[in-house]
Amino acid sequence: MGSLTTALASFCDIKSQGGKWFVRIDDIDPPRAMAGAEQAILAGLEAHGLSGDLPIQRQSEHQAQFESARRQLEPECYYCRCSRRSLASSGPYPGNCREFVAYRPDSALRISVDKAERTYEDAYLGTQRYRLDQDCGDFIIWRRDGLVSYQLATAVDDGQGISHVLRGEDLLASTPPQRYLQERLGLTTPTYAHLPVLCHPDGTKLSKQSHAPALDNQRALENLRQALGYLGHPPPSHPFNIADLLGWAVAHWNLNAVPRERAYVGPLQ
Ligand SMILES: [Zn+2]
Known part of the structure; x- marks a missing residue:
């Protein structure tokens, strides 16, 4: 329901x-x-x-686009081996692995975010303000197990001609990282509404x-x-x-x- x-x-x-x-x-x-x-x-x-x-579209058929986006973002990323257990359950990623900008295997790829404050108009909730460095910190675009992250896959698929995204407020915190990736990749950004x-x-x-x-x-x-x-x-x-x-x-x-x-x-x- x-x-x-x-x-x-x-x-x-x-x-x-x-x-x-x-x-x-x-x-x-x-x-x-x-x-x-x-x-x-x-x-x-x-x-x-x-x-x-x-x-019907299937994200699994868009693998080549996700890999191309990864290559485009790699200069802004580093290789992180922090386990979920080693990180605090809340708060932004503390940047432990920031020095590992050269490839190392068995790592997740994290994108470095900036300190800018950004806003967008949620069609239902009104103006939303966020700072990625304070909200989530550097986040994962490619998982340690070799799969594209939810954030990158969604940003790429929503950033290519989708005009409106309406979804549950349980996904509200995912919108700033996805908008950031669309910005970095030069993609379009939809209008969002979170109910x-x-x-x-x-x-x-x-x-x-x-x-x-x-x-x-x-x-x-x-x-x-x-x-x-x-x-x-x-x-x-x-x-x-x-x-x-x-x-x-x-x-x-x-x-x-x-x-x-x-x-x-x-x-x-
Ligand atoms: Zn790390």
Whole structure:
């Protein structure tokens, strides 16, 4: 329900502006990918009428672009062997490995960030200010296990013609590093909107990891009605089919009507 609600919000938001909506599968992390997850996601979207205007993209097919971006950024990077355990769990990376600018194997690649304050306009949250050196410090663009980092893959894919990104506020902290990479790579930067995510009564995000119940595709119409309710757009009670309900939602969409407070779904089972 959490993923459906965010997907539905992005669908309504871009469609209401006359844009095209599409699905990108972020499958760059094979060790963490769960078997069947992609099929389940696509079947869920289809059952709820959320079909893309463009073919499905897969990040795993963009490897050459990620490697090219890596080569472009390498002069600003160094080779880090700090284990996650050796670093404090919060606060910016302290720069332990900054001297290792020459290649050394078995390392992650970290980009050196500057001390500039930057701002951007979040279409939902308003002006966001950040300083990368204080927020996250030098961050990883290429992982020690040889995989592109989430930040670099997302920055490259979002920085090539994507006009709008709407996602959960759980990803708000990823936006400054991604914007920074787009800037360094000379890519475009989308407009961002970060919406509250659905939570369990204890405040944790609704997700597969938190054992949220799987969405029942047989109840697609009711699921969509419920999701629109969470988004502050409760539809009229007269009977709709899925296409008409989505049409109603796009026609009535107003980003500012999405409630500021998180919606809590529960009780925890
Ligand atoms: Zn290090």
